[in-house]
Amino acid sequence: MENYDVIIGLEIHIQTNTNSKMFCPCSADYFEKSPNTQTCPVCLGLPGALPVPNKKAIEKCILFGLATNSKITDNIRFDRKHYFYPDLPKGYQISQHDNPICYDGYLTVEDEEGNETKVEIERIHQEEDVAKSLHIDNYTLIDYNKSGLALIEIVSKPLIRDAYVAKEYASKIRQIVRYLNISNADMEKGQMRCEPNISLQKKGTWKYDNGKIVPEKGYKLNPKVEIKNIGSISAVEKSIQYEIQRMKDEIENQGELVQQTRGWNSEKNTTEYQRSKETADDYRYFPEPDIPVIELNQEDIEKIKEQLVELPDTKVDRYVNEYKLSKYDAKVITASKNNALFFEKLLSKIDDAKVAANWLTGPIFSYLNKEDIGIDELNIDLDDLATLIKKVENKDILKNKAEELLNKSLDEKIPLKELLEESSGMISDSQELESFAKQVIEENPNAVEDYKNGKTNAISFLIGQLMKLTKGSANPEIAKKLLEELIKKE
Amino acid sequence: MSKKNFDKKDIQNLGELSKIDLTQEEIDKFVKELDTIISSVETLNDFEEETGLEANKRCFEKIEFAELREDTVKEGLSREDALANAPYVEDGYVKIRDKKDD
Numbered sequence: 396m397e398n399y400d401v402i403i404g405l406e407i408h409i410q411t412n413t414n415s416k417m418f419c420p421c422s423a424d425y426f427e428k429s430p431n432t433q434t435c436p437v438c439l440g441l442p443g444a445l446p447v448p449n450k451k452a453i454e455k456c457i458l459f460g461l462a463t464n465s466k467i468t469d470n471i472r473f474d475r476k477h478y479f480y481p482d483l484p485k486g487y488q489i490s491q492h493d494n495p496i497c498y499d500g501y502l503t504v505e506d507e508e509g510n511e512t513k514v515e516i517e518r519i520h521q522e523e524d525v526a527k528s529l530h531i532d533n534y535t536l537i538d539y540n541k542s543g544l545a546l547i548e549i550v551s552k553p554l555i556r557d558a559y560v561a562k563e564y565a566s567k568i569r570q571i572v573r574y575l576n577i578s579n580a581d582m583e584k585g586q587m588r589c590e591p592n593i594s595l596q597k598k599g600t601w602k603y604d605n606g607k608i609v610p611e612k613g614y615k616l617n618p619k620v621e622i623k624n625i626g627s628i629s630a631v632e633k634s635i636q637y638e639i640q641r642m643k644d645e646i647e648n649q650g651e652l653v654q655q656t657r658g659w660n661s662e663k664n665t666t667e668y669q670r671s672k673e674t675a676d677d678y679r680y681f682p683e684p685d686i687p688v689i690e691l692n693q694e695d696i697e698k699i700k701e702q703l704v705e706l707p708d709t710k711v712d713r714y715v716n717e718y719k720l721s722k723y724d725a726k727v728i729t730a731s732k733n734n735a736l737f738f739e740k741l742l743s744k745i746d747d748a749k750v751a752a753n754w755l756t757g758p759i760f761s762y763l764n765k766e767d768i769g770i771d772e773l774n775i776d777l778d779d780l781a782t783l784i785k786k787v788e789n790k791d792i793l794k795n796k797a798e799e800l801l802n803k804s805l806d807e808k809i810p811l812k813e814l815l816e817e818s819s820g821m822i823s824d825s826q827e828l829e830s831f832a833k834q835v836i837e838e839n840p841n842a843v844e845d846y847k848n849g850k851t852n853a854i855s856f857l858i859g860q861l862m863k864l865t866k867g868s869a870n871p872e873i874a875k876k877l878l879e880e881l882i883k884k885e
Numbered sequence: 886m887s888k889k890n891f892d893k894k895d896i897q898n899l900g901e902l903s904k905i906d907l908t909q910e911e912i913d914k915f916v917k918e919l920d921t922i923i924s925s926v927e928t929l930n931d932f933e934e935e936t937g938l939e940a941n942k943r944c945f946e947k948i949e950f951a952e953l954r955e956d957t958v959k960e961g962l963s964r965e966d967a968l969a970n971a972p973y974v975e976d977g978y979v980k981i982r983d984k985k986d987d
Binding site: 421429450479535688 | 898902903904946947948949950951953954955956957958959961962963964967968975976977978979980981982983
């Protein structure tokens with residue numbers, strides 16, 4: 396099968412987190428609301444109702460375009476895309492046909508070998524969501540609360556060559572829309588939807604021409620497959636891998652490939668046939684006559700640019716170059732904007748990036764994982780945390796002990812400050828430690844003997860015992876010195 | 886606009902797009918009728934010249950970005966009003982019978 400090229404394109408829909416819908420002022424906060432309680436003549440498609448575009452929604456679409464190195468149109472036009480389905484009461488969706496708001500962008504992602512690769516974005520356009528359908532036996536229930544929500548569609552060029560890169564690209568898009576507060580992009584809630592299309596073409600029989608894969612002279616292209624129902628980023632990769640293998644098997648078994656839509660089954664990890672597409676879609680696009688052309692000038696774009704924040708790629712570079720963090724740590728910390736902001740705030744208080752990173756990716760992340768919460772839900776005073784970390788750095792308190800205090804503070808919701816005041820700190824006083832050290836020597840004659848016979852690492856065991864006795868509050872360096880002296884004296 | 890003569894295939898396709906089942910007789914009938922309909926509509930092209938009035942060119946009108954609607958929520962229809970025209974309703978949803986061949 397080496398003589399085949401894998402060709403993947405990705406269509407991603409993002410539900411914008413605006414307050415109101417795309418073309419009417421109905422509430423866009425539809426999740427878990429009673430059905431059909433947030434509608435109006437516009438989003439129900441009643442005759443005579445006129446759509447009025449939501450400025451914020453278009454701003455967010457442009458913002459995403461700016462973040463993905465896209466060009467921005469200066470005349471925004473909408474079109475009607477016609478199809479007949481109960482979730483679309485007007486009989487058409489207001490979308491954009493040949494004049495998307497943003498076009499010719501790209502994102503940089505890493506491939507499986509860690510090399511940077513560009514994924515090119517063909518277009519980013521603004522449209523509206525359809526109603527929610529609940530399919531039951533032989534009928535369907537429709538809730539129009541979701542009808543008319545602002546939706547951004549991002550179409551990659553069909554030039555993605557493997558499932559891993561497709562997954563990384565989808566993941567980066569999710570990260571960026573979250574950084575820019577365009578959408579929460581929760582795939583389980585349908586706020587982000589990925590639809591890959593895949594085909595296998597014999598090498599040399601195709602070329603890429605102006606957004607499309609076209610056959611070289613005298614050849615016919617293999618049909619492509621579109622995958623729906625993808626509920627997670629990892630399913631983007633898995634479903635594409637599965638589909639490539641399935642198509643390879645079909646070709647090897649001399650079976651005929653059929654252009655079709657398949658659904659991802661996340662329980663079986665397979666794709667399942669949904670429908671074949673024998674005829675090309677006929678959406679009968681025409682310009683939306685109810686919405687005038689919207690002129691976008693440079694000033695408007697500059698204003699939107701102000702909403703751009705430092706994006707994850709730039710942050711990673713800065714963390715590596717400026718803070719000397721490893722790329723791995725930088726990526727882990729910048730995976731979410733909130734984590735990165737937490738890190739930057741902590742850093743401003745303790746002034747040591749490595750230390751701040753270690754505390755964040757160590758005890759704090761493990762606490763977040765354990766509790767399954769986000770860092771914004773963490774109940775901690777950053778000044779207290781900084782004090783704790785400084786105490787560890789100054790060897791006033793042991794790291795283990797400090798982590799214990801941190802966890803106790805988080806678990807029992809006791810301010811860290813109180814715990815710090817309570818804990819007497821480290822015992823560095825030799826006289827105070829002497830009685831503990833004597834006890835350890837008495838109780839562990841074998842280890843003492845070993846040490847005397849030259850097994851120097853036996854001292855670590857004895858220090859450990861002393862720590863136990865003092866509940867971790869002994870200064871380990873003083874303890875070591877003291878134990879060594881006492882054993883010598885014996 | 887160039888005149889297009891409709892054939893049976895066009896009518897069949899239009900029927901499918903409109904979700905209407907057409908009999909052979911109906912298809913034959915519409916092939917003839919649609920040409921007449923389209924040429925009637927095409928007289929609109931002469932509208933401005935003959936009447937001196939300007940056609941509604943709203944879709945070529947321009948507005949500025951800043952004029953667009955602000956993102957504020959307004960109360961819409963009550964559920965009762967929203968569902969008033971629905972032939973079938975169940976638990977606050979519009980109920981739709983599925984087509985067997987879908």
